[in-house]
Amino acid sequence: MTAFKSLYRSMRRVLPSITRAGSWRQYPIGLSLILIAPLFLLLGFGFVYPVAQLLGQSFFAPEFGLGNYRRLLETPLYLKVLVRTVTIAAIVMIAALILGYPVALAMARIRRKLSGLVMACVLLPLWTSALVRSYAWIVILQRRGLVNDLLLGLGAVGEPLKLIYTQSAVIVAMTHVLLPFMILPIFGAIRMIPPELEQAARNLGAGQLSVFIKILLPLSLPGISAGCLMTFILALGFYVTPALVGGPGSLLMATLIGQQTTETLDWGFAGALSTVLLCVTLLIVVCFRNVLSNNRGISNVA
Amino acid sequence: MSIIPTFSCRRTSQAAFALRGHLKLAACAIALSVASATPSMADQQIVIATTGGTWERQMREHFFDPFTKETGIKIVTVSGTGAENVARVKAMAATGKVEWDLYQAGEIQAASDLHRTLNEDMTAFCSDYRADKDLLADACNRSGVLFGYGTTLMVYNQESFPKGGPASWKDFFDVERFPGPRALPNFNDPWRVMAAALLADGVEPALLFPMDIDRALKKLGELRPHVGLWWKTGDQSTQGFRTGEYVVGQIWQTRAAALRQEGQPLAWRQEQAFLVGDRWALIKNAPNHDNALRFLRYFLNHPDAQARVCEALTCTPARYSAVSAMGEAARATLPTSPEIFNQLIKPDAAWINANTQLLIERWNEWNQQ
Incomplete structure (x- = not known):
């Protein structure tokens, strides 16, 4: 046990130095290439090739040209849905951050045994399918569901509220499904902050709040930005949850792409929609990075 | 398994004689191993795309298993939603690698040009049933064989x-x-x-x-x-x-x-x-084309099984005799009486x-x- 602990301590000391930029030069370049080749092959055949095919089709089906893109830009519907998709993804990201940060902080700071329990609570839902979790929200939010029964029983409302099949239901359910992706990176970042820093700050007379604002928050920023980026990108392409708990009025890009691939079988247009979504995602990620790297000490993230 | 390997081995070894002698054995061994991997797939099964659930359970009980018992042809099913299945058929046709034989398309989709480019023209198959007065009108046409309404x-x-x-x-x-x-x-x-x-x-x-x-x-x-x-x-x-x-x-x-x-x-x-309605469609270049036709014939020739399936699924089967073979209660729910049928949209x-x-x-x- 003590051997394990000392190993863990030395790992904690060594790990940051490996991840620091430039450390790959410690390995011969040939070995690096061989080690990375399987991943590149897998990504190439399994991801890049099919995606490129789909995107390519947007220029060639039904005939060569920009017809698919013209249609996308000329119909207000598609831009409207794109804007809504980005907005909902942003709202989900912020909600997940507000709800997730305290959980991550608690997990990193409470006793080992308890923290394992919290960890299990965060991870267990991650291992159940998003489909099941979305159905759970239907049970909770439906007309005769838990929430409405409670409100009716307390006499707070006279008629059951319309909670399910709305845009807010989509936001609530997506936030829940994506929460672990926000908590885990932040948890990782807070765990890396030595508790001595906080103790030192307290010794120098800082209050609870200023320790948080001046020490914890800035040092956990790498985790925050990684978590935000992940939830945001996942939310942009979410399909199952909005399809189940959303009404027809809360159409998102993924649903539109699904319609074009399986219902109208117009893969050229599906490709155009995907290309636009991909470009917007990349653009936002680049902006995100630039904004963050202007802050000190975060350039080694994302 | 038993016939094909010997056949292909003999053929390959004839070719191998033309090559140098010591290659013969190797060529034969390769032919054997390749052939033994494929024959059971090529000759004794049908791949059917289904929508899973109750539909598949009923079909397995009343058609798939009895068919396998009678002919020895195994039926392998793949499931997805109706629309997904069509999309996958389209993808198979685009890549030239067709793995399925039969699937079901909605009546509306089955009338589309795309359906006709993806699937076999069934006119020749249907000519055997032209005189069959027991079949519902248009139950067998170029787009496929009617499953039910x-x-x-x-x-x-x-x-x-x-x-x-x-x-x-x-x-x-x-x-x-x-x-x-x-x-x-x-x-x-x-x-x-x-x-x-x-x-x-x-x-x-x-x-x-x-x-x-x-x-x-x-x-x-x-x-x-x-x-x-x-x-x-x-x-x-x-x-x-x-x-x-x-x-x-x-x-x-x-x-x-x-x-x-x-x-x-x-x-x-x-x-x-x-x-x-829903229609059975036979995909162009299906790997088990002949077996699939055999299954469709089996399907059309078993009104009793059609009746059992439609009792469970509340559908109107493709044969009049199947409608009358359904139980009293199930028949009462069907929209087949003339005064209702004429009002259907x-x-x-x-x-x-x-x-x-x-x-x-x-x-x-x-x-x-």
């Missing part, structure tokens, strides 16, 4: 309307006389919803197509605040009825029958229900196929308003 109809909760429920699509849209939340489908195939709105607005059934989309959406706009459930999957429509998410709805008859069976106070109206497949994109785009736009 189902309807999408109006249902209501009897407890909510003790003095008699809504009787027509006009009543469906009349929230003064028949108050309560409504349910309508929202699965990317909006013609049924628009057609119901047009009928409610006074359009003659015979003049439904070509559809006046503007008029339909305007009428739907009146009902929108009263729609409690826009269902996407069949079980949303059943669960919604149980929990009172709606008291009047447009749902599949299959699901309505299931709700009745579990004792829900559900009543339905078959007049002006929407009739849609039959979609204009050609118009719908020509306007798929327009329909879905207008539908999406209306929903986002």
